[in-house]
Amino acid sequence: MSAWIEIGKLDDIPIRGSRIVETPAGQLALFRTSDDGVFALVNRCPHRGGPLSEGLVSGKVVVCPLHGWTIDLESGSATAPDEGCTPRMTVRVENGRLWLPSGGTFPHDP
Amino acid sequence: MHPPHRRRLVVIGNGMAGMRTVEELLARCPAGYAITVFGDEPLVNYNRIMLSSVLAGDKSAEEIAINAHSWYEENGLTLHAGDAVLSICRKTRTVTSASGHTVPYDKLLIATGSKPLMPPLPGIELPGVVAFRQMSDVQAMLETAQTKRRAAVIGGGLLGLEAAWGLKRRGMDVAVAHLMPSLMERQLDREAAALLQRELTERGLHFFMNAQSEEILGETRAEGLLFADGRSVPADLVVVATGIRPNVALAKACGLDINRGIAVGNGMETSDPDIYAVGECVEHGGQTFGLVAPLWEQAKVCAARLAGDATASYTTPPLSTRLKITGIDVFSAGQLATQSDDDSELVLRDSGRGVYRKLILREGRLVGAVMYGDVAESGWYFELIRNHSDISPFRDRILLGRALSHACAHDKDMETDVADLSDDTQICGCNGISKGAIAAAIKSKQLTTLNEVRAHTKASASCGQCTSAVQAILAHVTGAAAPLPETMCGCTDLSHDAVRKEILTQKLKTQEMVFSALAWRSADGCAKCRPALNYYLLCAWPGEYVDDSRSRFVNERLHANIQKDGTYSVIPRMWGGLTNPAELRAIAAAAEKHGVPAVKVTGGQRIDLLGVPKERLPAIWADLNAAGLVSGHAYGKSLRTVKTCVGSEWCRFGTQDSTGLGVKLEKMTWGSWTPHKFKMAVSGCPRNCAEASIKDFGIVCVEGGYDIMVGGNGGIEVRVTDQLTRAVSEEEVMEFCAAFLQLYREEARYLERTAPWVERMGIAYVKKRLVDDAAGRKALAGRFAHAQRYSQDDPWFERAGRGADAHEFKSLAVVE
Numbered sequence: 001m002s003a004w005i006e007i008g009k010l011d012d013i014p015i016r017g018s019r020i021v022e023t024p025a026g027q028l029a030l031f032r033t034s035d036d037g038v039f040a041l042v043n044r045c046p047h048r049g050g051p052l053s054e055g056l057v058s059g060k061v062v063v064c065p066l067h068g069w070t071i072d073l074e075s076g077s078a079t080a081p082d083e084g085c086t087p088r089m090t091v092r093v094e095n096g097r098l099w100l101p102s103g104g105t106f107p108h109d110p
Numbered sequence: 111m112h113p114p115h116r117r118r119l120v121v122i123g124n125g126m127a128g129m130r131t132v133e134e135l136l137a138r139c140p141a142g143y144a145i146t147v148f149g150d151e152p153l154v155n156y157n158r159i160m161l162s163s164v165l166a167g168d169k170s171a172e173e174i175a176i177n178a179h180s181w182y183e184e185n186g187l188t189l190h191a192g193d194a195v196l197s198i199c200r201k202t203r204t205v206t207s208a209s210g211h212t213v214p215y216d217k218l219l220i221a222t223g224s225k226p227l228m229p230p231l232p233g234i235e236l237p238g239v240v241a242f243r244q245m246s247d248v249q250a251m252l253e254t255a256q257t258k259r260r261a262a263v264i265g266g267g268l269l270g271l272e273a274a275w276g277l278k279r280r281g282m283d284v285a286v287a288h289l290m291p292s293l294m295e296r297q298l299d300r301e302a303a304a305l306l307q308r309e310l311t312e313r314g315l316h317f318f319m320n321a322q323s324e325e326i327l328g329e330t331r332a333e334g335l336l337f338a339d340g341r342s343v344p345a346d347l348v349v350v351a352t353g354i355r356p357n358v359a360l361a362k363a364c365g366l367d368i369n370r371g372i373a374v375g376n377g378m379e380t381s382d383p384d385i386y387a388v389g390e391c392v393e394h395g396g397q398t399f400g401l402v403a404p405l406w407e408q409a410k411v412c413a414a415r416l417a418g419d420a421t422a423s424y425t426t427p428p429l430s431t432r433l434k435i436t437g438i439d440v441f442s443a444g445q446l447a448t449q450s451d452d453d454s455e456l457v458l459r460d461s462g463r464g465v466y467r468k469l470i471l472r473e474g475r476l477v478g479a480v481m482y483g484d485v486a487e488s489g490w491y492f493e494l495i496r497n498h499s500d501i502s503p504f505r506d507r508i509l510l511g512r513a514l515s516h517a518c519a520h521d522k523d524m525e526t527d528v529a530d531l532s533d534d535t536q537i538c539g540c541n542g543i544s545k546g547a548i549a550a551a552i553k554s555k556q557l558t559t560l561n562e563v564r565a566h567t568k569a570s571a572s573c574g575q576c577t578s579a580v581q582a583i584l585a586h587v588t589g590a591a592a593p594l595p596e597t598m599c600g601c602t603d604l605s606h607d608a609v610r611k612e613i614l615t616q617k618l619k620t621q622e623m624v625f626s627a628l629a630w631r632s633a634d635g636c637a638k639c640r641p642a643l644n645y646y647l648l649c650a651w652p653g654e655y656v657d658d659s660r661s662r663f664v665n666e667r668l669h670a671n672i673q674k675d676g677t678y679s680v681i682p683r684m685w686g687g688l689t690n691p692a693e694l695r696a697i698a699a700a701a702e703k704h705g706v707p708a709v710k711v712t713g714g715q716r717i718d719l720l721g722v723p724k725e726r727l728p729a730i731w732a733d734l735n736a737a738g739l740v741s742g743h744a745y746g747k748s749l750r751t752v753k754t755c756v757g758s759e760w761c762r763f764g765t766q767d768s769t770g771l772g773v774k775l776e777k778m779t780w781g782s783w784t785p786h787k788f789k790m791a792v793s794g795c796p797r798n799c800a801e802a803s804i805k806d807f808g809i810v811c812v813e814g815g816y817d818i819m820v821g822g823n824g825g826i827e828v829r830v831t832d833q834l835t836r837a838v839s840e841e842e843v844m845e846f847c848a849a850f851l852q853l854y855r856e857e858a859r860y861l862e863r864t865a866p867w868v869e870r871m872g873i874a875y876v877k878k879r880l881v882d883d884a885a886g887r888k889a890l891a892g893r894f895a896h897a898q899r900y901s902q903d904d905p906w907f908e909r910a911g912r913g914a915d916a917h918e919f920k921s922l923a924v925v926e
Contacts, residue, residue: 007923016634016660019922030922034634042141049140051676054664056637059460062636065664065672067568070637081566083419084138087116102923 004092004099010036011096018053018062021100028089029053030098031073033060038098039073040091046071046084116144119416120205120215122195122360124149126158127389127405128221129177133412136185142417145187146213148205151244152192154179158243159402161432162269165248165276201381217384217416220361220372224354224400229264233326238333239348242273252349255280258346262286262335264323266293268433270351271306274315275435277349284341285316287323287335289352297431297442301459302466309438309464318343337769356391356398370396376423378412388412394424400431428496432486432628441488444495445470453477458509467509469781474502484645487511493532517615528582537583538569538576545583554586560584569680597872599638602632606642606859613650621647621658637662642860645747648783649855652897659915665745668918669905673720680706680719680730682739683780686754686772686792687715696737704730714751714789718741725919733908743780747861750789752776753801757794757811766811768794771840775809775847780900782851782894785867786859790847803831806864807850809843812836816843820850820876821868829865832873835881848891849880855894 013019013032020043021028027043029052037060043053050066060093068077076088092099119135121128124147132145145358149155153175160174182189193207198218206212226241230236236259240250251273254261259282266288274284286293286319294302307317322338326348334344356371367373371393372532378386378394388408390399399405404426414422430443448455448470458467463483469491470478475498479491490512494501501508504515512530531537533546551557551566560581564570570580598606609628618624621643625635635643640661647655659667670678681698701709703721708720722730731741744750751777755761757768772792777788791802792809804824808831810817815838819831834850837843853876858867868876880887908914 006926007925010768012917012922014660014917019917022921022924023343027921044140046138046140048674049676051672056640056663056670057660058634058640059632066674066704068637070549081551083417084140085142085417087141098922102925 003102005102007098007100010038010093010098012098013038014081016057018023018055018057020053027051027053028100030091031057031062033057033073036093038091038093040089040100041071041073041076042087042089044086045069046078046086046105052086117216118214119143119145119217119219120213121145121219121221122198122205123146123219123221123223123389123391124151124153124155124189124191125223126155126176126390126402127220127223127409127640128219129155130409131219131407131412131416132185132187132389134409135416138417140185143217145185146184146190146215147187148190148193148195148207150192150194151246153245154182154189154191156245159434161242161245162272162276164245165242165251165273166279166436167276168436171248189507195360198360198385200364200385203384209697215384216793217386219412219416220380220385220387220391221389222357222360222391224355224502225356226350227353228350229323229352231323231326233328233332236326236328236746237331238328238346238605239326239350242269242349242351243354251277251895252280254347255282257285260345261283261347261349262343262345263349263351264335265351265353266290266317266319267351267353268294268297268431270349271310272434273349273351275313276595277347278314282347282693282824283316284314284333285342285345287318287321287337289320289322291320293317294433294440297446298482299446299468299480301468302440302442302480304439305466305482306433306438310435311534316343337535351759354390354400356393358391361385361387361391369393369396376411376425377415377420378408378424379415383491386412388414394426397426399426401431403427403429428492430492432485432488439481439483439485441479441481441485443479443488443492445472446480447478456509469509471501471505474500474505476501476508484912489532489534493534496533528579528586530668537579538567543567543569548580548583549587552584557584558588583685598642599636601632601636601639602628604621604628609643610646610650613646619651619655621661626814631776645783645785645860649897653900666747668724668727669741669743669745669909670722670724671745675721677721677723678727679744680722680727680734681712681716681744682734683740683742683776684716684751685776686708686769688754688769688773689717693737693739696734696739700730700733702770706730712744712751715753716744718744725921728910728916728919731910735904735907735910741906746783748784748788749776749779749782749784750787752779752793753789753805755792755794755799757792761794764794764798764811765813766794766816768800768809769791771809771811771816771843772800774840774844778844778848778898779851782855782898782900784851784855785860787862788851788864790856804828805831806854807847814838816840818843818846821864821873823863827865829869832868832876834873845887845891846880848877848894849887852890852894852897853879855897856890 007021016034018029028040029043031039032053039057043051045052045064048066050064052062054065055062063070064093069082076086078084155176157174157176159325163169193209195205195207197206204212204214226243242248261277261282262285262384263270264287266286274286278284292300293307306825324338325336326332327334327336332348334342336342358368360374361372362368372380372387372391374380374387374392374394378388379389389405407427408424411422411424433440433692454471455470465483476494481488507515531545535545548567550568555566557563570577597603617629618627624643644658644661664672670680697717704726706719710718712718752772754769754772758764758766788806791800791805793800793802794811798810802810803819804822808819815836817836818834820834822831823829854864
């Protein structure tokens with residue numbers, strides 16, 4: 001990974017909440033868990049494309065607002081028994097600032 | 111940032127099997143692949159099964175399209191329609207099309223379907239000879255039917271008969287030539303075939319049986335058909351419907367293993383693990399395919415494999431056949447005849463009604479069914495065949511159908527009712543889950559509780575109306591009675607009621623206190639318990655508990671209703687359904703200014719502005735606020751609307767000022783959070799134009815009083831209100847309203863509407879608390895008034911005017 005782009009501060013994201021980053025490849029949803037973990041997923045539920053950024057975050061999962069699928073923030077996979085996956089992206093947190101890789105690809109794309 | 115690198119899937123074939131596979135794949139993993147589709151027909155994909163309906167004029171070509179161009183666009187598919195793939199290069203992993211496109215793939219899906227079998231007859235290449243396979247064939251037939259009169263169809267199978275009937279409907283004289291002595295001999299026994307032939311003859315078709323076609327006559331175009339026995343029939347149009355053969359040319363040319371079709375394994379993979387094949391072009395277990403059911407199954411398995419599920423495995427489902435000729439009902443499944451002396455044949459024949467039914471039994475099980483004339487029971491028979499059900503208890507009645515077969519068995523209870531339902535029967539209407547899917551999940555995943563069934567199948571997880579049916583299926587499959595769900599969620603073993611009690615007695619005033627005092631299993635709860643706890647705490651400690659927006663569903667957090675496309679709807683409050691020109695102008699102006707794509711009058715006497723993007727919500731709210739309009743809370747588990755009729759102010763039947771009372775009630779109660787949504791209505795006379803008798807709290811005015819009705823619901827399960835009491839003044843109505851709302855707020859479980867709550871507690875209990883106990887009623891109304899002091903701030907103004915939650919409405923960053 002060559003370069004990183006700073007996209008904001010950790011505190012810009014509410015705890016157990018989410019914010020959106022617009023990218024040329026579509027919306028990314030950045031989630032912040034109650035232990036200040038930050039995760040980035042493509043903002044589309046694998047079920048019907050619902051905006052995951054509007055879901056309820058608890059532990060390390062988000063529940064899609066449209067039909068209640070539960071998506072694992074670490075892997076992007078739907079929690080059993082649902083099946084599906086949402087591409088995720090590395091996000092770096094340093095000194096309370098958030099960084100996304102630039103000029104690259106989604107490294108953890110399935 | 112560049113677009114993400116996604117694996118590339120190329121699909122050769124834009125037909126039913128290929129596109130169903132793509133649909134299944136998109137459903138599993140929408141962003142998993144960049145997908146390119148090649149189709150040699152210049153159309154979007156269509157339902158090939160329905161070609162006969164297009165020919166017969168029952169459907170238009172547009173009506174049988176499966177996916178419009180927009181579907182391909184919306185799902186990011188690249189479609190090359192009318193561009194046939196000419197070659198596959200496995201070395202470079204590319205395909206090359208007729209127009210010169212060379213496209214690389216990581217995975218390739220071959221779904222090239224089948225070609226019509228064209229017998230090598232002299233004259234087969236003449237103009238006027240067509241197959242019955244593609245839309246272009248149908249178009250050629252329709253064109254001929256406009257100017258010519260006589261048609262011959264070679265082949266008396268399913269497809270040939272449907273073609274013949276379609277041409278007959280288009281006004282042609284049609285002869286059917288069939289090699290065998292009996293029509294549809296692979297699907298029908300002699301007797302059913304004879305009934306079919308008789309009926310089609312009566313409808314004007316001509317049949318040449320045992321007819322070996324020898325030559326298509328004609329010099330410059332088809333003029334007739336000559337048979338081996340010397341008979342002949344004149345024909346301007348000859349339709350060849352003698353069967354299909356898998357289209358394997360591409361697969362063969364690139365060296366894949368081929369038998370009759372492209373050889374595939376249980377995962378629909380070909381001999382090259384990066385190349386899959388589905389549909390009529392494949393051969394699996396020595397079998398090729400021409401019916402749709404196995405194609406769907408193949409699509410599902412192939413999509414699962416493409417999505418990375420290595421366990422998905424294909425087996426051919428049992429097959430059944432129905433003929434699509436209007437007014438002719440034919441069905442067959444399984445064996446057509448007895449195979450040995452151990453098999454039994456049961457026959458019902460009603461020559462007067464033209465009904466024929468034959469069942470083949472083997473070792474107490476149904477193994478085949480042929481039906482003609484009346485096929486209403488075909489679903490049940492097919493289910494018995496598929497399930498290998500033991501039919502011996504009702505063997506003597508099985509021919510008479512399901513109802514009579516079970517009538518004498520035993521007294522029915524819910525469980526046997528469920529047992530009688532076919533597997534296809536939809537149980538959960540919200541999520542489209544069949545009985546079979548529920549039962550299968552219970553068996554394969556060894557589910558024992560309702561919550562587990564909900565988690566695994568989604569059945570009863572949405573509206574809950576089918577809960578009792580799902581429980582009955584659970585009991586039926588597991589053989590045990592299933593207990594009702596007791597616990598709040600997986601985070602605790604306590605019930606809703608127990609948690610509420612602890613909140614009050616232990617004075618738990620934050621979610622964290624609840625989690626720690628009640629030993630929650632998860633550090634920050636889950637999507638089930640957090641919204642419930644947020645409500646319980648808000649209700650228990652008004653003015654003290656700080657509402658946690660992160661524990662609210664999106665609609666309540668953003669104060670607008672999320673729609674399926676991710677936009678929102680905005681509904682301002684119209685007090686008692688009253689409005690005026692200034693408000694309407696403001697709404698119209700806001701709708702125009704913000705490009706609102708749809709404006710709809712709601713059932714609650716308000717106006718809905720649909721399709722507003724999230725980032726525009728504060729701006730549109732600000733414009734509405736400026737005209738004095740506030741949030742209608744149409745999105746909340748909260749007081750929704752108070753519907754009214756015009757009442758004594760205008761109506762010649764009105765007994766009281768129903769509109770004015772409605773406005774007063776709404777002014778008192780708006781902003782209140784409740785366990786579930788809460789709707790009210792006031793009707794000015796017993797004609798009840800405001801439909802008060804299906805509201806949570808309804809008033810029906812009468813001379814000298816007000817009938818107070820509670821616990822109604824017009825939703826999924828209609829419930830008419832119970833009468834609580836008759837009040838004599840508006841003040842008394844207001845007190846009852848506040849007290850009833852507070853009792854519901856304090857005692858109903860989260861997400862429990864008043865209708866099931868009143869049923870659970872009994873209307874007598876509600877009367878005891880509100881009617882018999884005047885002091886208790888006043889105390890409840892007092893607590894409601896106290897809570898309202900903290901809830902009547904317009905949430906739209908908070909955000910649009912005061913900038914609350916600004917982060918909710920804009921993105922964190924934009925990355926170029």
